[in-house]
Amino acid sequence: MANPSRRSFPATGLATGLAVGAASGLAACQPVQTVKAASDAGGTTVEVEGVPIHLARSGQGRPLVLIHGASGNLNDMTFRLGPALADRFEVIAVDRPGHGRSGIPAGGDVPITTQARLIRGALARIGIDRALVVGHSYGGSVALAWAVDAPGSVSALVLLGAPSQVWExxxxxxxxxxxxxxxxxxxxxxxxxxxTEGFATRTLATVFAPQPAPPGYLAHLDLGLVLQPASLRENARQLVGLKEEIRPLVPAYPRLAMPIELVHGDADRTVGLDIHSRPFARQVPQAELVVLPGVGHMLHQVATAEVAARIRATARRTAG
Incomplete structure (x- = not known):
């Protein structure tokens, strides 16, 4: 196994952690209780290139898009961060393709550039052609692909603990x-x-470390959605392909001209601060890096006020 100090995006996350533990249970032939099926939810589904993309809207103001990370869905963004921003923005949280209630194209090929294009198309379907784009973790990589491919549609970019470089x-x-x-x-x-939901709760503690997971988070996320077989497979396929999808983006970073904010916890053991956000801040002159001392990977859940403040500050750096 590679040295953890050199692995900048290790195989952590709720779905991966659950998969490891559940596979151990399978090997031992241990019967366990199944999780509840995914519940129904509100929101809007639009079709883009034949693919259903699910989103949830709240608030009023300038459009702001929230893109969740791996092993998740838009409920991750509507738990704390979305409500914290809805007083000043029209917040659009999206299920990335293959997650939650969004589909994938025929053939199942959805690299980060395709995901960005589909999300961008979903916004166009609801009348939004330019937005402040916020992405957490893997969702930040999707946001980067969006900014590189269609910079005119991104008024500003905020990356929360996001992979941006090629890692070992x-x-x-x-x-x-x-x-x-x-x-x-x-x-x-x-x-x-x-x-079991108990095992999921223990796994969640690892994902949130060193902070505890907020009460009610797992129920809001909807474990049944995370554990849909199709989503589990798509989550894995997307993670396996991410490094090589980031590689061609890196040379384009210096050409990005929109305001960019990076927010990263220095206790993040999932996406390395020194391997991703610090190099990006050196590559892009106008990028501003804010480091949150003692905060882990789920910064938008455990340091919501600080993250929301940085997003509002970034919005003030642009007029559109």
Whole structure:
């Protein structure tokens, strides 16, 4: 295994952590209680290039898009961050393709550039052609792809603990297996029946470390949505492909002209501050880096006020 100090985007996250633990339970033939099925939810679904994209809107003001990370859905963004911003912005939280209630194109190929294009198309369908774009973790990589491919549609960019550079190592055997066309479908179908909500809560503690997960977060996220077999497989495929999808973006970073804010916890053990956000801040002259002392990867949940303040400050740096 690679040295953790050099692995800048290790195979952590709720779905991956649950998969590892559930696979251990499967190997031991331990019966466990299944999680509840995904509940119904509000929001709007629009079709873009034949793909359903689900989004939720709140607030009034300048449009602001929130893009969730791996192993999640838009509920991650509507738990704390969206409500904290809805007093000044029209907040649009989106289910990335393959997650929550959004679909994927025929053939299942959805690199970050395609995800960005589909989300951009969904905004166009609701009458928004330019927005402040905020992405957390993997969602930040999607936001970067959006900014590189269609800079005129991004008024400002905020990256929260986001991978932006090529890193050493891979993302773990579990993601490789789930992404596999041979064993992936069977493994993804079995996992939801092997995960208890208690085990999910313990896994969540690892994802949020060193801070505790906020009460009510797991119920709001909707574990049933996270553990949909199709979402588990798509999550793994997207993670496995991310490093090579970032590679061609890196040379374009210095050409980005919109205001850019990077917010990163210095206790983040999922996406390395020194391997991602610090190099990006050197590559892009106008990028501003804010480091949150002692804060881990889920900064938008555990330091919501600070993150929301930085987003508002970034909005003030642009007129559109």
């Amino acid at each position: 190592g891979g993302l773990g055997l579990t993601n490789d297996l789930l992404a596999s066309a041979v064993i992936g479908p069977a493994l993804a179908s079995a996992l939801p029946h092997l995960v």
